[in-house]
Amino acid sequence: MTLTIFTQRDLLEIRRDMRLERPTDWWRRTFFGGASHFSQNKEIQFGKITGTRAMAPFAQPSHMGKPIVKERGAALESFMPGYIKLLDAVRPEDATTLTPEEILTGNQLDMQTRFDLRTAEVARQHVEAINRTWDWMCARAIIDGAVTVKYDQEQGMPNPEVTVSYGRDANLTIGFASGNDWALASHDILDNLSDWINLGRSMQFGGTYTNMIVGSDVAPLFTKNTGILDLLKTDIRGGEGTSFTRGLFMGADPDNPNAPSYIGTIAGNGVTLNVWTYSDHQLDDAGNKVEMLHPKDIVMFAPGVDGLMAFGAIYDVQTIGGNVRTDIFQKQYEEQNPSQINMLTQSAPLPIVRYPNRTLKARVLN
Numbered sequence: 001m002t003l004t005i006f007t008q009r010d011l012l013e014i015r016r017d018m019r020l021e022r023p024t025d026w027w028r029r030t031f032f033g034g035a036s037h038f039s040q041n042k043e044i045q046f047g048k049i050t051g052t053r054a055m056a057p058f059a060q061p062s063h064m065g066k067p068i069v070k071e072r073g074a075a076l077e078s079f080m081p082g083y084i085k086l087l088d089a090v091r092p093e094d095a096t097t098l099t100p101e102e103i104l105t106g107n108q109l110d111m112q113t114r115f116d117l118r119t120a121e122v123a124r125q126h127v128e129a130i131n132r133t134w135d136w137m138c139a140r141a142i143i144d145g146a147v148t149v150k151y152d153q154e155q156g157m158p159n160p161e162v163t164v165s166y167g168r169d170a171n172l173t174i175g176f177a178s179g180n181d182w183a184l185a186s187h188d189i190l191d192n193l194s195d196w197i198n199l200g201r202s203m204q205f206g207g208t209y210t211n212m213i214v215g216s217d218v219a220p221l222f223t224k225n226t227g228i229l230d231l232l233k234t235d236i237r238g239g240e241g242t243s244f245t246r247g248l249f250m251g252a253d254p255d256n257p258n259a260p261s262y263i264g265t266i267a268g269n270g271v272t273l274n275v276w277t278y279s280d281h282q283l284d285d286a287g288n289k290v291e292m293l294h295p296k297d298i299v300m301f302a303p304g305v306d307g308l309m310a311f312g313a314i315y316d317v318q319t320i321g322g323n324v325r326t327d328i329f330q331k332q333y334e335e336q337n338p339s340q341i342n343m344l345t346q347s348a349p350l351p352i353v354r355y356p357n358r359t360l361k362a363r364v365l366n
Contacts, residue, residue, distance in 0.1 A: 003059060023132065024280055024292065026258045028138040030306040033352050038325035040313045044350055045078040079314035081350035082149040084133060086126045089340040094118045119341060123330060126345035129329060134309070134349050136282055139292045140168065141307065141351045142363050143299050152285075163295060168356035169203050176296075176363040183365055184219050190227050190266070196360055197271060200302060203357040207302025211274045213260050215295035217365055219277035231266070240266025246277075273300075296365035302358040308310055312348035 002329045037262075056099045095111040095118070102108055145168030151163050174180070174196070182189055193212075222228050223246050231242040244264030260276035263318070280292045293299065313319075314329045330345045333345075353359070 006169070019149045023131075023258050024135045024139075026260070026269070026278075027142055027292070028135050028351070030134070030137050030307070031142050031353075032309040033085050033201070034308065036327060037308055037352075038327075038357065040311065040323075040325065042313065043078040044312060044352070064221045077130070079310075079350055080351060081310065081348040082137070082147075082162075082164075083312075083315075084130055084345075084347045084349070086129065086345045088120045088122045088343050089113065089335075090122055090343065091338065091340045096101060119332070119343065119366045122343045125297075126330070127328060127347070130230075130345065130347050130349075132282055134351070136292070137349060138307070138309075138351045140299065140361055141353050142305065143293060143297070145291040145356045145359060145361070148349065158288040164350070166353040166356040168353075168359065171199060172357060172360045173362070174362035176366055178366075180362070180364055181366060182218060183223070184227055185224050187225065188227055189222070189225050190231075192362075192364075193266065193273065196300060196362065200300065200358065200360055205355050205357050207304060207355070207358040208271060209273065209300035209302050209360065210271070211324065212277065212298055212300045213278045213293065214263075215291075215293050215300045216277060217295040218298055219263055222275065228266075241265065241272060294363070296363055297363055298362050300360045302360075303308075304355055306354040308352045308354060310350045310352050312350060314346050314348060316346060344349050 007299050037070045078221060092115070092271065095115040095287050099109065099114055099117055101117075146163055146165040147162055148163045158280050180192060181187055182192075200209050222244050223232075228242070228244065232244065242265060242326070245262075258280065260278035262274065263277050265272060278293050279295070282290050282292065309327075309328045311325075314324060314326065316329060316331070318324075319329065327349070328345060328347045330343070333342050333344070334340075335342055
């Protein structure tokens with residue numbers, strides 16, 4: 001038997017998992033893709049004005065008219081953005097280490113080029129990590145109606161967690177109950193969906209849910225549910241607008257792995273609900289896998305969620321007086337002992353959901 005010895009070049013090529021390098025920004029692009037808001041204040045504020053459905057009263061033609069115009073209630077809400085501060089050093093000894101490009105090509109670089117490449121790589125990793133944090137915050141804002149900022153420890157002292165709630169009605173976050181177990185083939189999924197759609201329509205600043213994204217454990221259940229199967233029967237009228245993909249289920253669009261995959265449509269009187277499945281994850285500080293959407297959850301949303309990506313002030317002496325309004329602020333500075341270049345990257349992100357009652361989350365599996 002011939003023993004194959006792998007070179008460094010072979011090992012580097014076969015161990016690189018490109019799936020971990022693709023974007024995770026679908027929630028941010030979809031719901032927060034408009035113009036960003038930049039603030040130099042500690043808090044970011046926005047107002048809301050309540051609507052009215054008061055009917056016009058009847059009156060005799062000979063009587064005076066009755067005034068109905070009232071000052072609409074207004075509220076001002078303020079949110080404090082989270083703060084990200086990344087600091088990494090590039091040291092002279094980094095220039096003595098072969099780069100992956102050198103291993104792959106065999107072309108040796110000089111130390112200055114290696115040092116510059118390492119500096120650029122640190123800057124790129126900072127921006128990528130910040131973008132992934134934005135992606136996670138945007139997903140939580142839509143799915144949970146709130147974002148929890150977990151500040152890192154400093155000098156061994158824990159910092160408290162801060163939760164930014166966008167005011168989604170508590171009834172629109174539905175925990176698991178034995179009566180809502182979609183794993184049972186006989187469970188009335190349609191009844192749940194009808195109730196939740198009507199609930200969303202009844203909410204202040206609510207809307208009619210037209211899309212539903214389901215976790216990977218939920219997706220295969222539709223074609224096993226007796227109520228859905230009845231709608232799919234071609235010999236019974238009334239379910240013509242309902243259709244579902246059968247067979248294999250992918251947790252993402254094969255042509256766009258960052259996006260949900262369409263699996264079907266549920267039709268009814270005056271409403272059509274498009275159903276998608278989604279599976280993607282991030283890695284936390286400890287390297288643990290955390291799902292963007294829990295496999296047992298579903299999230300429904302109506303048109304006009306109207307998310308806004310906002311950014312607060314950057315607390316740095318170089319930004320004072322300079323009217324710096326930016327999503328990411330990077331700078332380098334030299335340290336003499338130990339000799340190194342420090343790369344500092346800062347961001348103060350805050351995704352804002354202006355119409356949180358146009359979203360609903362439910363846990364439908366135990």
